[in-house]
Amino acid sequence: MSRPRVVILGAGVAGHTSAAFLKKWLGKEAEVIVISPRPDYNWIPSNIWVGVGLLRPDQVTFSLPPVYQRKDITFHQAKATVMHPEGQGDDHTPFVEAESTLEGRAGEVIRIPYDYLINATGPKLAFEATPGLGPKGHSLSVCTAPHALEASLALDESVARMRKGERQRFLVGTGHGTCTCQGAAFEYIVNLEFELRARGVRDKADITYLSNEFELGDFGMGGIHIRRGGYVTPSNIFTESLFAERGLRWVTQAHVKGLEPGCASLEFLNGEEGEERFDLAMLLPPFKGVGLKALDRQGTDITDRLFAPSGFMKVDADYQAKPFESWRASDWPHTYQSPAYRNLFAAGIAFAPPHPVSRPRQSPKGTVITPAPPRTGMPSAIIGRAVARSIVDMIRGAEKPTQTASMAEMGAACVASAGANPFRGTAASIIVFPIIPDFERYPEYGRDMNHTFGEIGLAGHWIKILLHHLFIYKAKMLAFWSLIPE
Amino acid sequence: MATEKTPFDQGRQAQGVFATKPTDFTKSLRTNILWQMVRFVVINIKMIKVIRKSHS
Ligand SMILES: Cc1cc2nc3c(=O)[nH]c(=O)nc-3n(C[C@H](O)[C@H](O)[C@H](O)COP(=O)(O)OP(=O)(O)OC[C@H]3O[C@@H](n4cnc5c(N)ncnc54)[C@H](O)[C@@H]3O)c2cc1C
Numbered sequence: 001m002s003r004p005r006v007v008i009l010g011a012g013v014a015g016h017t018s019a020a021f022l023k024k025w026l027g028k029e030a031e032v033i034v035i036s037p038r039p040d041y042n043w044i045p046s047n048i049w050v051g052v053g054l055l056r057p058d059q060v061t062f063s064l065p066p067v068y069q070r071k072d073i074t075f076h077q078a079k080a081t082v083m084h085p086e087g088q089g090d091d092h093t094p095f096v097e098a099e100s101t102l103e104g105r106a107g108e109v110i111r112i113p114y115d116y117l118i119n120a121t122g123p124k125l126a127f128e129a130t131p132g133l134g135p136k137g138h139s140l141s142v143c144t145a146p147h148a149l150e151a152s153l154a155l156d157e158s159v160a161r162m163r164k165g166e167r168q169r170f171l172v173g174t175g176h177g178t179c180t181c182q183g184a185a186f187e188y189i190v191n192l193e194f195e196l197r198a199r200g201v202r203d204k205a206d207i208t209y210l211s212n213e214f215e216l217g218d219f220g221m222g223g224i225h226i227r228r229g230g231y232v233t234p235s236n237i238f239t240e241s242l243f244a245e246r247g248l249r250w251v252t253q254a255h256v257k258g259l260e261p262g263c264a265s266l267e268f269l270n271g272e273e274g275e276e277r278f279d280l281a282m283l284l285p286p287f288k289g290v291g292l293k294a295l296d297r298q299g300t301d302i303t304d305r306l307f308a309p310s311g312f313m314k315v316d317a318d319y320q321a322k323p324f325e326s327w328r329a330s331d332w333p334h335t336y337q338s339p340a341y342r343n344l345f346a347a348g349i350a351f352a353p354p355h356p357v358s359r360p361r362q363s364p365k366g367t368v369i370t371p372a373p374p375r376t377g378m379p380s381a382i383i384g385r386a387v388a389r390s391i392v393d394m395i396r397g398a399e400k401p402t403q404t405a406s407m408a409e410m411g412a413a414c415v416a417s418a419g420a421n422p423f424r425g426t427a428a429s430i431i432v433f434p435i436i437p438d439f440e441r442y443p444e445y446g447r448d449m450n451h452t453f454g455e456i457g458l459a460g461h462w463i464k465i466l467l468h469h470l471f472i473y474k475a476k477m478l479a480f481w482s483l484i485p486e
Numbered sequence: 487m488a489t490e491k492t493p494f495d496q497g498r499q500a501q502g503v504f505a506t507k508p509t510d511f512t513k514s515l516r517t518n519i520l521w522q523m524v525r526f527v528v529i530n531i532k533m534i535k536v537i538r539k540s541h542s
Contacts, residue, residue, distance in 0.1 A: 169494070206492065238506075240501070240506070244501065244502035245508060249501060382540060410540035411539060411540045412540075426517065433536050451532075451535065451539070457515070457517070457521075457522050457525055458516060459525040
């Protein structure tokens with residue numbers, strides 16, 4: 001009898017974690033197959049430092065094929081396009097179609113049959129949502145290592161101009177009303193400011209933070225509250241404080257309608273319009289699903305059944321539309337199994353969240369200006385591992401998934417760099433529990449105040465460095481890798 | 487040299503007026519090596535607790 005085949009789409013934080021644990025737990029009992037369009041693993045959080053010229057792209061990436069070969073994981077360098085969860089015609093074996101991205105074979109279609117499938121394709125960087133946004137338009141990004149390198153080269157040019165006496169305007173933030181990942185924009189702006197000081201040109205720079213958040217410090221999580229100095233203080237106070245201390249200006253409640261060279265046109269929540277001029281803009285794109293399609297056995301398109309309109313995959317969450325006041329922590333998924341097919345799962349950013357966490361808001365014109373919910377690295381990895389364990393148990397006879405990893409029941413530790421230097425650097429160490437606020441369990445703030453915490457200091461920077469090395473070591477699956485927590 | 491206030495500076499100052507700002511002492515603690523070694527241990531313990539709680 002042939003071995004069960006577990007196919008994983010995506011080799012990012014979630015997919016790679018799933019693949020690593022599946023192989024560790026199943027050994028030769030099953031074939032583990034990874035399909036991903038790029039041959040590299042990217043430790044995305046450290047792209048921020050590439051974007052300010054402190055790291056090279058090769059310090060935040062490594063080649064996956066040798067790692068997978070060493071661990072007996074099959075790797076296809078390809079982009080998954082269509083799922084056939086029921087097989088095709090008389091052949092009931094589910095399979096996935098992918099287009100090769102290998103040089104010389106680009107576009108060649110391969111079919112990979114599976115017994116279990118994990119969709120861990122992460123986000124599509126939807127620059128096209130805002131005309132002129134992105135590296136092909138008039139702004140920069142740090143979402144991938146090559147984007148971050150481009151940002152650092154543009155920064156070098158700006159610094160050269162400042163050294164000649166020119167003033168430069170920097171615009172950093174979110175490039176659309178529905179963006180998530182404000183944490184990354186926050187990290188980039190404070191690192192940029194720190195770096196400009198280090199290069200001796202800070203006095204020539206006007207730096208503005210542009211955000212779709214209702215107020216600073218929302219981060220798509222509806223903000224957090226922290227006990228400090230005898231008060232329970234919301235995160236907007238801390239964020240404003242840091243920005244004021246660093247001389248950063250901020251513009252919130254903004255949707256970017258479009259970018260022209262050097263100018264961003266804005267629409268605000270109150271209906272007003274405006275513009276921000278810049279010499280260098282690093283604006284994050286909104287995230288969408290990567291656009292996978294699904295067909296049933298007869299070839300009928302069932303994409304709508306499997307995916308939300310955003311392109312993210314529907315899992316065991318409560319997707320019923322309801323008012324903000326009726327949202328429950330328990331709406332969030334537990335097992336990440338597709339309600340349509342028991343052998344189909346989504347992990348990391350690829351699953352469709354049931355609703356935002358921040359209160360939804362629209363401008364009078366109906367433009368949504370609300371951060372989408374965050375899905376940071378730690379939950380993505382924990383979900384990837386939980387899904388892997390469930391699949392192992394199902395292969396061994398369990399009827400249904402055995403593991404749960406609800407974001408409303410797990411915390412996240414996040415270290416946001418605020419300047420990289422072993423003696424003068426700082427980072428904000430933030431811990432929230434749970435990630436999705438649970439107002440039934442924690443009526444006042446939605447979170448457990450004994451575990452929710454934030455502090456800025458050099459220790460955070462040391463932790464950030466440690467995490468960079470630990471997580472790259474772990475991803476390379478070197479000795480004792482599995483002892484390093486997600 | 488008297489520096490002219492650009493509109494950027496004016497906007498920034500207006501926002502900054504109402505923001506909580508750290509004292510020099512607080513700022514110095516952020517990069518004080520000995521204090522930060524202590525905080526390194528404390529923050530790691532806090533993180534490990536939450537990681538344990540999240541994996542259970
Ligand atoms: C600049 C930046 C900084 C960040 N900093 C932090 C931080 O400090 N801390 C933190 O916790 N989180 C941080 N995050 C968030 C973190 O990177 C994400 O939560 C995490 O990468 C999500 O993991 P994922 O596996 O879902 O997606 P990804 O890591 O994006 O992986 C998706 C994978 O799917 C592949 N793929 C895409 N399309 C297809 C397809 N059609 N077929 C097959 N494979 C496909 C991709 O190539 C990739 O390998 C940051 C994000 C950004 C952008």
